[in-house]
Amino acid sequence: MFRGANTISLDSKGRLAIPTRYRAELIENHQGLLVCTVDFRQPCLLLYPLEEWEKVEEKLVALSNFDPIQRRVQRVMQGFATECEMDSSGRILISPTLRQHAHLEKQIVLVGQLNKFEIWQSQQWQDQIAEDLAVGNSSEVLNCEALKNLSL
Numbered sequence: 044m045f046r047g048a049n050t051i052s053l054d055s056k057g058r059l060a061i062p063t064r065y066r067a068e069l070i071e072n073h074q075g076l077l078v079c080t081v082d083f084r085q086p087c088l089l090l091y092p093l094e095e096w097e098k099v100e101e102k103l104v105a106l107s108n109f110d111p112i113q114r115r116v117q118r119v120m121q122g123f124a125t126e127c128e129m130d131s132s133g134r135i136l137i138s139p140t141l142r143q144h145a146h147l148e149k150q151i152v153l154v155g156q157l158n159k160f161e162i163w164q165s166q167q168w169q170d171q172i173a174e175d176l177a178v179g180n181s182s183e184v185l186n187c188e189a190l191k192n193l194s195l
Contacts, residue, residue, distance in 0.1 A: 045155030050165065052149055057142055058134040059151065059162070066133045075129035079137060079162070081144045083119045085171070088137070088145045088162040095158045096124070137162070 049062045061069060069075055069092060078096035082089050091099065103120055106113035123144070127135040137147065150165040163171070178184055 044157050045160055047155050049153045051153055053151055058136050061133045077127045078124050079127050079141055080120050080124040086145055086167055088141055090160040090162055
């Protein structure tokens with residue numbers, strides 16, 4: 044389970060060091076094998092352990108190739124999917140294409156989302172969180188059926 048937001052730096056080659064607290068699980072349970080792709084709804088990347096990505100792929104392959112919207116989702120998520128293997132220092136290389144999509148520069152934020160991570164450019168993360176918090180008290184959220192019974 045991956046939780047929390049971590050501000051980290053990309054090195055000059057486009058590598059990010061996975062925070063130490065996640066490394067053991069990624070190595071022991073996932074052999075350090077990850078897949079990174081774009082989030083088609085947000086300007087960030089999604090980083091999955093390989094086994095979790097394979098579950099996503101099963102869902103993507105079940106979508107219709109004849110429905111233009113479903114095909115677009117398949118094309119984007121599968122087309123950008125890139126395998127990333129952690130090196131002995133716990134780093135992964137983010138391809139230039141993926142870095143460009145998410146506007147990643149030196150400072151990034153790695154956000155645990157239980158079964159995956161989101162990778163954000165630091166300022167875009169701050170902007171997104173401010174927007175999310177502002178929407179938190181809106182009628183849109185208060186009237187969301189799925190959230191009505193959510194007790195925190």
